[in-house]
Amino acid sequence: MRFFKILAVCIMLCSCGFQPLYVQRSTTSGWYFNDQFDTSITTEMAQIKVAAIKDRFGQQMRNHLLDLLTPKGIPQNPKYRLVVEVLSRNVTQQAMRDDVTATNERIKYKIGYRLYEGSEELIKGDSMAFVSYDILSDPYSTTMSQKKAENDAAKIVADDIVLRLGAYFHTRFGGDR
Numbered sequence: 001m002r003f004f005k006i007l008a009v010c011i012m013l014c015s016c017g018f019q020p021l022y023v024q025r026s027t028t029s030g031w032y033f034n035d036q037f038d039t040s041i042t043t044e045m046a047q048i049k050v051a052a053i054k055d056r057f058g059q060q061m062r063n064h065l066l067d068l069l070t071p072k073g074i075p076q077n078p079k080y081r082l083v084v085e086v087l088s089r090n091v092t093q094q095a096m097r098d099d100v101t102a103t104n105e106r107i108k109y110k111i112g113y114r115l116y117e118g119s120e121e122l123i124k125g126d127s128m129a130f131v132s133y134d135i136l137s138d139p140y141s142t143t144m145s146q147k148k149a150e151n152d153a154a155k156i157v158a159d160d161i162v163l164r165l166g167a168y169f170h171t172r173f174g175g176d177r
Contacts, residue, residue, distance in 0.1 A: 041169045046070050048115070048165070049078035058086060060151055061111070064158035069165075081116045084161070087126065094132070106132040107149060111157045115165060123168050127160045129153040 050065045052058075061084065066074070069082075087110040093102035107130070114124040131153040133145035 041166070041173055044079075044169050044173060045162075045165060046072065047075050047079035048082050049075060049080065051081060051083045053084050053086070055086065057089075057109070057150055057154055058084070060154035061158050064155050065161065068158060068162040079117060080122070082113060082161075082165075083116065084111060084113045086110075087112045102135055104132055104134055105146075106130065107153065109153050109157060111161075113161050115168070123165070125164060127157045127164075129156040129160075131156075 046069065048069050050062050050069065053062045065082070065084070088108075089110075090108045092106045092108070093104070094106055095103040109129045109131075111127045111129075112124070113127065115122045129152075131149040133149040134142075136142045136145065
């Protein structure tokens with residue numbers, strides 16, 4: 001019975017147009033791997049230099065981007081340049097107590113990014129992250145909750161940007177040949 005469930009999932013994935021994001025199709029036979037992996041998309045993405053981003057939140061976001069894009073280290077001669085900026089940070093207080101103090105804060109980050117090859121802009125877009133944290137009676141705990149929420153938001157945005165860059169490189173260098 002388990003074999004049939006796995007077979008059904010495989011058939012559904014094949015019929016829906018599923019394509020691996022970071023692997024190029026090596027033949028037009030319909031199979032991707034043929035015992036060989038073409039990692040040129042990840043190699044191309046490793047040629048991205050991430051520009052410095054201001055503020056602590058920007059530093060955290062840049063560190064996450066570097067971990068995802070260039071796990072083997074910053075490229076010596078980068079082919080691309082990624083410029084990221086924080087467009088807005090909105091804080092909303094929620095869940096009011098009887099004395100009109102909040103018990104929760106929600107933070108919305110809007111981030112803009114641009115990928116350049118030389119002076120030519122290849123792709124640009126926006127990414128957003130929503131996080132929240134509880135305002136506790138202990139100030140230290142509240143500060144730690146706020147820092148964790150901001151780090152989580154930086155990771156969410158970095159993951160989204162890398163996914164969008166991967167989709168761009170997949171359509172530019174991969175896809176169906």
